Amino acid sequence: SQQGEEDPQALSIQEGENATMNCSYKTSINNLQWYRQNSGRGLVHLILIRSNEREKHSGRLRVTLDTSKKSSSLLITASRAADTASYFCATDAGGTSYGKLTFGQGTILTVHP
């Protein structure tokens, strides 16, 4: 079953603007990960945030996690045309689901030059 749900489904912005994508999930998690997929390619890992962390940064990426609301957001600052891709959140529920990731439907980001 799909645990993560991303919002919005599609986002179109101009180069230089910030892009924010949200992810909601239903059950408790060990960690939440964000991945990027260019059209027709495999996924590339962007960032992982553990359940006891609230915010994490990596370059132009900022991820927040609110476990009380079961939600996460991915912020891409100063976007570039090369950021155009689909972005997925994935949750690791741990326990009997150890090692398994459950992916959301993804947000399609288009950055116009």
Place this chain on the structure above:
Amino acid sequence: DGGITQSPKYLFRKEGQNVTLSCEQNLNHDAMYWYRQDPGQGLRLIYYSQIVNDFQKGDIAEGYSVSREKKESFPLTVTSAQKNPTAFYLCASSIGTGHSTDTQYFGPGTRLTVL
């Protein structure tokens, strides 16, 4: 040059035929995974293996089979029992057992089309 490879990139199959998708990794990872992706959708887990000679069903295992005879290899067979096999198939690997926060590394994918 470490990584995870999938072959072929494109695969065409006639209805009623079984077909095997290859996945190889030289990252020395214990865990390997197979996902299916349909247009505009997220990934759904087909099978996963945490260690050699062991594997578990994911969320949509019906019509698929796997083997894990070697650490480096995790082939997926799409059988004729799979009702709607046309999709993009992604293989991934991760460090595996004992690491509770595994990042998964993905191959480039195989696009399977049933004619």
